Amino acid sequence: MSPATNQVVCVTGAAGFIASWIVKLLLEKGYVVRGTVRNPDDSKNNHLRELEGAKERLTLCKADLLDLESLCEAISGCEGVFHTASPVIDDPEQMMEPAVMGTRNVMVAAAEAKVRRVVFTSSVGAVYMDPNRSPDVVVDESCWSDLQFCKNTKNWYCYGKVMAEQAAWDEAKARGVDLVVVNPVLVIGPLLQSTVNASIIHILKYLTGSAKTYANAVQAYVDVRDVALTHIILFETPSAFGRYLCAESMLHRGEVVEILAKYFPEYPIPTK
Ligand SMILES: NC(=O)c1ccc[n+]([C@@H]2O[C@H](COP(=O)([O-])OP(=O)(O)OC[C@H]3O[C@@H](n4cnc5c(N)ncnc54)[C@H](OP(=O)(O)O)[C@@H]3O)[C@@H](O)[C@H]2O)c1
Incomplete structure (x- = not known):
């Protein structure tokens, strides 16, 4: 580095x-x-304090996405913002307001602070859900998920990510904020935190025995370290603009369980 x-x-x-x-x-x-957390005293932040350089250069600021003032305080004096906070849940009541209004608030705070760039963590969920796209079409950064389709299929997480990303672009345009967006596929890899997040459950369910079978489905995956580095490269590269899909492998679930069985033979990994 x-x-x-x-x-x-x-x-x-x-x-x-x-x-x-x-x-x-x-x-x-x-x-x-400056890392925003909802409760700086919570022991679930301990891993951050133990990071190399944290004692000298990391401050944890109390901020909620729905509290503009708290965001303005955290972002004031910053040159850049990495906006990753969002509920990751398929429940519209818990997802929509923090994801969408929260993103607007972050953009307002970033504009007030006159930051150089905001890097926003969107998702492939804001990109690929479109029943009208032919299966032969390569999905790229020009694609957007269809809001009505997300609604009809009750895919509230994807719906929320579309709405949040659109809010980010609207605010960026209205307030003259330089915005770059990362759209990762399913993110896996080593956890620094002690809690389990939603995408890790995708793998964990095969190790705990809660999934007795695997689906006949494919999924795109990317390593969390690559996603994190992508955010930083995009912040540091002046010519970066627009959206960036972030993906590494496309695997059938059968390939995923095969890999898991190879490395973790002692776990009850499904074979059917
Ligand atoms: N993991 C994936 O596969 C994946 C793929 C594509 C995109 N993404 C996007 O990447 C971002 C991070 O995801 P992740 O997997 O790292 O999820 P995560 O571990 O669940 O982290 C989400 C963070 O958002 C914070 N948050 C939620 N609601 C908030 C609120 N109202 N105010 C302030 N903070 C709030 C949470 O804080 P608390 O600790 O206080 O709850 C948590 O730290 C999300 O925007 C997600 O949509 C994730």
Whole structure:
């Protein structure tokens, strides 16, 4: 990693799966990091305090996505914002307001602070859900999920991510904020945090025995360290713009359980 930069940046939802890796890599690069968490006293943030460089250059700020003032305080004086905080849940009541209004609030706070760039963590969920797209079409950054289809299929997480990303683009345009968006596929890899996040359950269910069979389905995966590094590269590359899909492998569930069985033969991994 390159030597210290001492630039001050903010990471929202800092104790989350992806955000923890972004904080770690930023500290390793010499950034001064303000991580927002809802409760700085919660022991679930301990892993952040133990990161190399945290004692000298990490501050945990209390902020809620629905509390604009708290976000303005955390972002004021920052050169950049990595907005990763969002509920990751398929429940419209819990998902929509923090995801959409929260993103607007982050953009407002970023505009007030005159940050150089906001890097927003959207999702492939905001990209691929469109029943009218032919299966032969390669999904790329120009694709958007169809809101009505997400609604009809009750895919509230994807619906919320479309709405949140659109809110980010609207606010960026209205307030003259430089925005770059990352759209990761399903993120897996080593956890820094002590809690289990939604995408990890996708793998964990095969190890705990709660999944007795696997589906005849394919899924795209990416390593959390690559996703975190992508955020930082996009912040540091002036010519970066627009959206960036972030994906590594496309695997059938049969291939996933095969890999798990190879490395963890002692676990009850499904074979059917
Ligand atoms: N993991 C994936 O496969 C994946 C794929 C594509 C995109 N993404 C996106 O990546 C981002 C991070 O996901 P993740 O997997 O790292 O999830 P995560 O571990 O659940 O982290 C989400 C973070 O958001 C925070 N948060 C939720 N509601 C909040 C609110 N109202 N105010 C402030 N903070 C709030 C949580 O804080 P608390 O600790 O206080 O609850 C948590 O730290 C999300 O935007 C997600 O949509 C994830």
